[in-house]
Amino acid sequence: MDEKLKKLKNILGEKAKENEPLGRYTTLKIGGPADLFFDAKTIDELTEAITSARKLGIPYFMLGGGTNILIGDRGIRGLVIKNSTDRIAIAGAKGKFEGGENKSTVYVEADSGVIMNKLVRFTIEEGLGGLEMQLGLPGTVGGAMYMNSKWTQPEGYVGDAVYQATILNGKNEVKVVPRSYFQFGYDKSILQEIPDVVLRVVFILKREPKEKLWEVANSVMAYRRGTQPQGVKSPGCTFRNISKSEAMSVPTPNHTTSAGFLIDHAGLKGTRVGDAQISPVHANFIVNLGSSSASDVVKLIEIIRAKVKQQFGVTLKEEIVRVGEF
Ligand SMILES: Cc1cc2nc3c(=O)[nH]c(=O)nc-3n(C[C@H](O)[C@H](O)[C@H](O)COP(=O)(O)OP(=O)(O)OC[C@H]3O[C@@H](n4cnc5c(N)ncnc54)[C@H](O)[C@@H]3O)c2cc1C
CATH class of the missing domain: 3.90.78.10 (UDP-N-acetylenolpyruvoylglucosamine reductase, C-terminal domain)
Structure with missing residues (x-):
C-alpha cells in the first residue's frame, strides 16, 4: 500500500478495509478488489471520505447499490466509498384543504444512500404521490439521480419528483441546488459529466389516496415480474433504448x-x-x-x-x- 493510501486509511480509521472484493456489493456479483473500501453510514462520514481522498490526490468511486455497474476483474484503484446513509424525513408541507380534500404539497428529504424501495414505500404509506411508479427500482437515491432512473408504464423519471438537493461539488463545497441544476434527460443527468456527489435530496410530492398509490405500485411490480428475470445476478438493462x-x-x-x-x-x-x-x-x-x-x-x-x-x-x-x- 503506498504512502498516500496509508494516510487516507489512518484518517478513515478502522472501518477502512484494504483489498476488499467488490463483487458482493453489486447485483451482478462480479468485480475485483478495491485498494481501500469505506462504508459511510452518515453524510459527515461520506463527505469526509471524499474530501480526504481528493486532498490526497487519490481517485475514488462512489458506490450506491451497485445495481447498474460492471466492475472490472482487476478491481478499482484508490478508494471505493459505499453509501450506506439512510435517513428519510418529512421536511415540510404547504397548501390547503379544498372541498374537504387535503391538496397540500409535501417535501420529503432522503439521504443519497437511502434504498429507493424504502423511500417509495415510505411515501406511499404517507399518502404522497410522485414516486409510486418507481416501486421495484433497485439501488439508492444517489444512483437514481445519476441515471435519472425511470419507469415507463406509467412513465415517470426519478428526476421529475426532485425539488432540490445538497451536493458536494468538485471544489469540496457543500451546496443546495435546484432540480434544474441536474439537467435531467433520458438516462441522463449532469452528474455523469462533473465530479459532484449527491448528499441529500428533497422530493416534492402531492397528497393522494394511499390506496390509489398502492394500485399503481402493485401494477408496476406485476409488470416487472412478468417481463424481467427474477432472482438472478444482473445489473438490469445493459443498453439504453435507441433514440x-x-x-x-x-x-x-x-x-x-x-x-x-x-x-x-x-x-x-x-x-x-x-x-x-x-x-x-x-x-x-x-x-x-x-x-x-x-x-x-x-x-x-x-x-x-x-x-x-x-x-x-x-x-x-x-x-x-x-x-x-x-
Ligand atoms: C433487476 C433490475 C431492475 C432494474 N430496473 C430499472 C428500472 O426499472 N429503471 C431504471 O432506470 N433502472 C433500472 N435498473 C438499473 C439500476 O437499478 C438503476 O440505474 C439505479 O438507479 C442505480 O442505482 P445504484 O444506487 O445501484 O447505483 P450504482 O450502480 O451503485 O452506481 C451507478 C452510478 O451512479 C453513481 N452514483 C451513485 N451514487 C451517487 C451519488 N450519491 N452521487 C453521485 N453519483 C452517484 C455511481 O458512481 C455510478 O457511476 C435495474 C437494475 C436491476 C438489477
Missing part, C-alpha cells in the same frame, strides 16, 4: 426504440460467453449464471453490439457503467 430518430430508420413494428426488441430480434436471447448469458426472459438483461468474469460480460456486450449493428444498422450505447480495471 426516436434512430428508430425511424429501423424497420421494426411501430419503429420501436426498445434495445431489448432489437437484441431479441437479432436472435441473441440465451447467447452465452462463459457464465455470462443474455437472459432468455428479457434480451436487454445480461445475467451471471454462476462465476462469470467481467471480461465474459464485455465479450458478450461486444457480440450484441456487432450483431445489432449488422442487422439493424444502429449502434447500441451502454446503460450500465463500467468501472475499474478490466
Whole structure:
C-alpha cells in the first residue's frame, strides 16, 4: 500500500478495509478488489471520505447499490466509498384543504444512500404521490439521480419528483441546488459529466389516496415480474433504448426504440460467453449464471453490439457503467 493510501486509511480509521472484493456489493456479483473500501453510514462520514481522498490526490468511486455497474476483474484503484446513509424525513408541507380534500404539497428529504424501495414505500404509506411508479427500482437515491432512473408504464423519471438537493461539488463545497441544476434527460443527468456527489435530496410530492398509490405500485411490480428475470445476478438493462430518430430508420413494428426488441430480434436471447448469458426472459438483461468474469460480460456486450449493428444498422450505447480495471 503506498504512502498516500496509508494516510487516507489512518484518517478513515478502522472501518477502512484494504483489498476488499467488490463483487458482493453489486447485483451482478462480479468485480475485483478495491485498494481501500469505506462504508459511510452518515453524510459527515461520506463527505469526509471524499474530501480526504481528493486532498490526497487519490481517485475514488462512489458506490450506491451497485445495481447498474460492471466492475472490472482487476478491481478499482484508490478508494471505493459505499453509501450506506439512510435517513428519510418529512421536511415540510404547504397548501390547503379544498372541498374537504387535503391538496397540500409535501417535501420529503432522503439521504443519497437511502434504498429507493424504502423511500417509495415510505411515501406511499404517507399518502404522497410522485414516486409510486418507481416501486421495484433497485439501488439508492444517489444512483437514481445519476441515471435519472425511470419507469415507463406509467412513465415517470426519478428526476421529475426532485425539488432540490445538497451536493458536494468538485471544489469540496457543500451546496443546495435546484432540480434544474441536474439537467435531467433520458438516462441522463449532469452528474455523469462533473465530479459532484449527491448528499441529500428533497422530493416534492402531492397528497393522494394511499390506496390509489398502492394500485399503481402493485401494477408496476406485476409488470416487472412478468417481463424481467427474477432472482438472478444482473445489473438490469445493459443498453439504453435507441433514440426516436434512430428508430425511424429501423424497420421494426411501430419503429420501436426498445434495445431489448432489437437484441431479441437479432436472435441473441440465451447467447452465452462463459457464465455470462443474455437472459432468455428479457434480451436487454445480461445475467451471471454462476462465476462469470467481467471480461465474459464485455465479450458478450461486444457480440450484441456487432450483431445489432449488422442487422439493424444502429449502434447500441451502454446503460450500465463500467468501472475499474478490466
Ligand atoms: C433487476 C433490475 C431492475 C432494474 N430496473 C430499472 C428500472 O426499472 N429503471 C431504471 O432506470 N433502472 C433500472 N435498473 C438499473 C439500476 O437499478 C438503476 O440505474 C439505479 O438507479 C442505480 O442505482 P445504484 O444506487 O445501484 O447505483 P450504482 O450502480 O451503485 O452506481 C451507478 C452510478 O451512479 C453513481 N452514483 C451513485 N451514487 C451517487 C451519488 N450519491 N452521487 C453521485 N453519483 C452517484 C455511481 O458512481 C455510478 O457511476 C435495474 C437494475 C436491476 C438489477
